[in-house]
Amino acid sequence: MFDGSLPEIGEVAALSDAALIDAAGGWGRVEAAACARKQAAMAEIFVRRTGLDAGERELWWVDPEAGVAAELAAALNVSTGMALHLTHRGVALRDRLPKVAELFHSGSISDLLVRAIVWRTYLIEDPDAMANVDAALAEQVVTWGPLSAKKTEQAIDALVERFDPGALRRSRDSSQYRDVTFGSPSDEAGCTSMWARLLTGDAKVLEQRVNEIAGSVCDADPRTLGERRSEALTALADGLTELACQCGDAECAAAGRRRTSPTSTVVHVIADADTVSAAQVASATDTAPAFVIGGGILPSSLLAATLERATSRQVRHPGVDASPETRYRPSAGLAAFVRCRDLTCRWPGCDKPADVCDLDHTVPYPLGPTHASNLKCLCRFHHLLKTFCGWLDQQLPDGNVVWTAPTGHTYITRPGSAELFASLCRSTGKLALPEPRTIAQSTGDRGAMMPKRRHTRV
Known part of the structure; x- marks a missing residue:
């Protein structure tokens, strides 16, 4: 794919205008072909993991579909929902639109166009109609030329209307949600x-x-x-x-x-003491921004309006020599520190706000103590995924977490406050804890304890 026929970044400054246009178009085709291969790989592992006889696993809260989506999300550094969208698109190309997929694999059509095709045809239920639409799209799509998004949708809808009018009506009905x-x-x-x-x-x-x-x-x-x-x-x-x-x-x-x-x-806003002081006196001092848990960055210039209605509480770093707490549930002070340090769920690619996450003992209690070096935020879904689906995690004193997937791939997540409130990421002390694999071996197969759904995902 990278065969040297297209210019690299360092070469573009020397190109003519026409050559630059050719380069942009060429790399666009490479981008589409690479995207097609990525989605094909995602579809293959998805079908492989979920196509087996799942039995009772279909009622697991973290069922095979959710499990493989989370694993792909970690590999791509995207959210689980985004990984699932990409994977379903790959499966649709593989199983429903093989002729369109061939054009995608060759780089002849873009990912944006593929998204529109998959979305506008997903309610076709008749296999023969689906095959006819796939063939007609593959024949016509390369002749459409530049079209606006609306005109592209209209062209796709025209083919769906031709071969399966009922699917188009269902699509229009579903769009009125x-x-x-x-x-x-x-x-x-x-x-x-x-x-x-x-x-x-x-x-x-x-x-x-x-x-x-x-x-x-x-x-x-x-x-x-x-x-x-x-x-x-x-x-x-x-x-x-x-x-x-x-x-x-x-x-x-x-x-x-x-x-x-x-x-x-209740809305949680985190800010350094200097930022709060400057906002209270309407100072123009260049201070660090605040952060709204679940909302994102709040410039210091906009903090004053929030402080008018706020109740302020000081969050203290527990220090490097803090003793473990003697109970499973952390104290209010320790819980506040962990949530402010992490800001979000600590799973790779997850941005669920810390204030709605569980506080997870990295090494399960009582093997692992209730201590800042052994606590992190995990949303309920990823908490269950860690507990029951073969993932291993190791927490470092600075709050970094090393995740090991069932396939052996490793990913490192940093606390959300690392760039904004670096003082919260100072070491909280190293604990003498068992190795993650030792813990996994001692707990054995925990699938039998997986919480169950009342209905399958379908």
Whole structure:
């Protein structure tokens, strides 16, 4: 694939404009071909692991499908959900769209186009119709030329309509789902986007209430309508019906409103003491940013508004000589330190917020003590995966965790605070603990204790 026929990075500056266009197109084809091979490998191990007679394992909470997805996620350094999406795409190409897959393998079509094809054809149930659509797509797709995303979908839908109209109707019906999602990779630090699909009537009611609350201040309020609408959504969540005006006029009736929340929702924000002090006095000092657990970076300039409603608690590093606690459940202080050090689940590629994770004893209690050097955050899914599915883990005094997969591959995860709050990652002391393989051998086959689903994944 890298046969020297395409220019390397160090060579591009000397190329003509035409040669640069040729290079971009050539490497695009290489990228598509590499992506096709990656997904084919993922599909092969997925089918191999899940195609066997699973028996009772289909009722395991961490069933074979979830287990192999987590293993692939660690290898690719992506989330388990992303790994599962990629794997299912590879399986669809292998089993449902072999002719399209051939074009993908040769680099003739892009991964973006393949995604659209897999998505728009996934509700075709008739094997003959699926084969006809696959053949027609392979014949026509290379002739389409540059198309917008919408036109690409329309071209695919036209072929689906031709061979299996029922699948297209099912696809259109399924696209009308309702959902609310928070966050996007393109979000700027300190802000989180929200996307929602609502029933039209519900959306109209929400729009009216947001506009009413946004309009509850005087005309001199310095915020834009968009900023007030944004704050109105938060006010609704707090059970409020008005905003406090920020005009600065002592005579304004809306300026004296106090923001009180009847709810018990807790948001955890971590910040250095210097950052908090600077925010409290509105100092322009260049201080480190804060971090919202489950939300991401919060620039120090935006911290002051959060502090107005915050209850501050000091998180202390336990030190290198701290004694283990004498019980299974860690104290509030130790638990707070571990969650602030880790910030997220410590599984490779997982970003589940630490405040909704379990506190896992790396070496199971009582063989392993309740101590900062033996505790880490794991979401419930990955906690079960570690316990029952053959993974081994070793925790180092600085909070790093070395994971060993069932295949023998190793991955290292660093605490989430390593770059933001390095002081939390100072050594918490080395413990005399048994080796991970010794622990695994002593516990034997634990599959019999795996929590069960009431229904299979299907």
